[in-house]
Amino acid sequence: MGDIRLMKGNEVIAEAAIRCGCDGYFGYPITPQSEIMETLMIRRPEQETGMVVVQAESEVAAINMVYGGASCGKKVMTSSSSPGISLKAEGITYLAGAELPALLVNIVRGGPGLGTIQPAQSDYFQAVKGGGHGDYKLIVLAPASVQEMNDFVDLSFELSFKYLNPAMILSDGVIGQMMEKVELSDFKPRWTAEEIEKISGSWATTGKKKGIKRRISTSLDLDSAKQEVFNHKLQAKYRAMEENEVRFEKIDCDDADYLFVAYGSSARICQKAIEIARAKGIKVGLLRPITLFPYPTKQIQEMLGQVKGILSVEMSAGQMVEDVRLAVEGKVPVEHFGRYGGIIPTPDEVVEALEQNFLGE
Amino acid sequence: MTEEIIIAGFGGQGVLSMGKILAYSGIMQDQEVSWMPSYGPEMRGGTANVTVILSDNRISSPVLKKFDTAIILNQQSMDKFEADLKPGGTLLYDPNGITRHPERKDINIFKIPGAALATEMGNPKTFNMIIMGGFLKVKPIVKIENVQKGLEKSLPERHHKLIPLNIEAIQKGIENVETVISL
Known part of the structure; x- marks a missing residue:
């Protein structure tokens, strides 16, 4: 048997991120999910695995740090709760538009507006129908236990790199704040640049070396014809997810x-x-x-x-x-x-x- | 076996940590457990409650409306939770500060002078473990050695020197629980 603990769902997200070899977390605190960053700050993973944890100056900064890290082919994540995810929406659609992998965690609270700090599931539309602008989809996983909070961190990264698409864990204050028995995953080493290339192809902007084509991470194309071709590609990817990833x-x-x-x-x-x-x-x-x-x-x-x-x-x-x-x-x-x-x-x-x-x- | 428990009292009485130690004790005997606190903009001196479930099977809802056991530590909680016990359930309370004692006739009722005993022990922080002892006397769902292991797991190393005092408090609770109604 593995490492069995009694932990809050939020704490488990943090622990699972460290253990699955996440490279970086960028966030800004908000109830009811602040234990995620709090746990990471206490654990100091930079000393253990090299994972970077940054409290950004705002949600907008945090999601753009995620964009930066993801562009470099790193396993990066952010977490927030409803109003904070709204602030991140622009960055999220940019991630989807640039075909970048990332883990986004939303521990949903009641809305609309600043709403309340108690649990809700009123961000379903935001998570699965868009949230940001443009025809994009997130891979959205909904854990129903603290154990699944652990399991879905690694799974989200796996799917995210498989499809080069951001993935979201959509949970709420019940699962985030409650403690249950959890068997934590074993530690996995962080991926090297070569491993990332092997898993997901040659796309990461790791510095142009001699003999390698220039790589650009962008969601901008002013040529409509090309933009439509790109949208077809995205849609084909979403159909493949529908075919293969329903759980x-x-x-x-x-x-x-x-x-x-x-x-x-x-x-x-x-x-x-x-x-x-x-x-x-x-x-x-x-x-x-x-x-x-x-x-x-x-x-x-x-x-x-x-x-x-x-x-x-x-x-x-x-x-x-x-x-x-x-x-x-x-x-x-x-x-x-x-x-x-x-x-x-x-x-x-x-x-x-x-x-x-x-x-x- | 599934035991659905609500522990309710004032913030600062050790309600949440008692629930946590109980849940850890359940893990020590290979049970499934859940610990669901009331969650909101709480403050010191306000009410605090936690739903703890220990089960041999997968736990369904961590949020409940009916309970097997209610451990009640102030009047507000008595008013709120006495009615939520299942018929045949168990109510354990500390009469300290209680102005309206439980009135139901279809439940088992026990009382324990936790606050008075804690003062007697010279350490008000032993209160929640005295109550825990009272609970384990009337519902021996976890073994004392598993509570000891639970304490070891849930307390940081620097507090391990307090474990013998906690076990002593549990014993005190076991010895001093009184039956009011036993069905």
Whole structure:
């Protein structure tokens, strides 16, 4: 067995970054995710692995430091919470436009505006539908446990370098602030420039040497024809992600008459709701999207012959439910249940919503 | 076995750290654990509570509305959480500062004079471990040796000299818990 600890989700993000060979973290503090940078500052990874940790002067500076590090082929990351991610949105679309790998972590808090510091899932649209301008997509992973906070750091970097596209861990104050048992990953050495080239090709701007073509890291092309060709390339990449990278978990779906669709902390609450509902004789299961982009559209469609109704449970006013409805195409009723503004739904409330919507109670 | 516990009191009483030590003790006996604090713009002297779950199986929701056990350390928490116990559940409280004692008849109720015992021990910081002892007497879900290991894991090395005092406090709690209602 590996290194087993009791840790907060936020602390685990930091520890996992050090252990997976991350080269640099650039951030600016904001509740409820400040423990990420705090943990890194306490751990002093520059003395251990050489990983650089910088508190930037602002979110805008931090994301542009990420752009700089990523351009050089480094494994770099930033983290923030909702308002901070909005500030980073310009840099994020530039990363996507320049086809640069990076890990972005959003520990979501209630909005809009400065909102509250309590947990929410109201940044789903921002994460999967854009957030910044232009036709781009992020790879979005939604951990539902502290263990997955550990596992998805390495996975995000892996996918990010595979597709040369920024990846986001979309979590919230529940998973960030709670402690659970976690088995930490083993230490991996930081990649050398040669290893990065082997893994993801010759693109990093590491200094033009004799006999090597000049490399440019940019998202600007004033020639529309070329820009369209480039957009086709991006779209092909997103289709490949949809083909190959969908991740999901099904719980108690085999005999289910009804289905919850929920991600992250809401998925945990739904698991308890399943226990309560099944004790009352209501056969309900859970489909938990792990990747929010690419979305498990096909996996939801596969349930359509079986279930009589789908309840999308989110800590938002109804965002992911739109993707559920796109998948379902009106074939079965799809309803939404959510609490927002920092309120966490209780499992009993979820069961009540299921009964009210589908069982006429 | 799954035990869903709420520990609630004032900030500064050691509510969160008691939960953490309990969770670590669960890990020491190979259980799944979760520790979910109430989270918000808190301040010293305000209320603090933490939901701790220990289970032999994968834990579903870390956020709960109904509990097997409530450990209640001030009046506000009594008002808030007495009703949230499952029928047949267990309520353990310190009568210090309590003006309205628990009223339910369908739960087990125990009391422990934690604040008074801590003063007697000459160290108010032993309070939460005295309460922990009382809890372990009425719900022996973790072994004392695993609590000892949990303390070793959760306390920084420089505080390890305090572990014997903590174990003594737990013993004190075990010896001094009183039954109010036992179903």
